Amino acid sequence: MSLNNLADLFHDELRDILSAERQLIEAIPKMAKMAASDELKDAFEKHLEQTIVQATRVEQAFLDTGMPARAKTCEAMKGLIKEASSMMEEKAAPEVMDAALIACAQKVEHYEIATYGTLCTWAKLLGYTEALELLKLNLNEEEETDEALSVIAETVNSEAQA
Numbered sequence: 001m002s003l004n005n006l007a008d009l010f011h012d013e014l015r016d017i018l019s020a021e022r023q024l025i026e027a028i029p030k031m032a033k034m035a036a037s038d039e040l041k042d043a044f045e046k047h048l049e050q051t052i053v054q055a056t057r058v059e060q061a062f063l064d065t066g067m068p069a070r071a072k073t074c075e076a077m078k079g080l081i082k083e084a085s086s087m088m089e090e091k092a093a094p095e096v097m098d099a100a101l102i103a104c105a106q107k108v109e110h111y112e113i114a115t116y117g118t119l120c121t122w123a124k125l126l127g128y129t130e131a132l133e134l135l136k137l138n139l140n141e142e143e144e145t146d147e148a149l150s151v152i153a154e155t156v157n158s159e160a161q162a
């Protein structure tokens, strides 16, 4: 596809985040299963539920573009998930593994925050008001998740120091 204007680029980026969210629907349950801390496990499970809804919101956001909701493989998310998977194969003390899982998860959230931030800016410029509202909801959830992980990390990291 050729990118002739910002609308084309917006559509391309929506396809990327749709792929990212769909990859995460597969990956988060594995991270939840690996988490030793109940608090961390709950946070992953809660975010899995949000992620399922987020993918649906992204699909709805395509309506404003008039173009099909077809994902395009997000290579960055593939890489972040690959890193998390190889970390999960390491032999590690449970608290240390939890600290590692949080680090991997926060990288994912930051990627999503960057992407949704850009998408919101473009949606606003393009006058895609419905897409903007949907994308803002996703952005807020990613930010809240990142903050919640930082709070859990305080306990987990100090336990991992021992």
Ligand code: FE
Pocket (backbone or CB within 6 Å): 021, 024, 051, 054, 112, 142
């Ligand atoms: Fe997400």
Ligand code: FE
Pocket (backbone or CB within 6 Å): 016, 017, 020, 073, 074, 075, 076, 077
């Ligand atoms: Fe991407």
Ligand code: FE
Pocket (backbone or CB within 6 Å): 047, 051, 108, 109, 112, 141, 142, 145
């Ligand atoms: Fe997320």
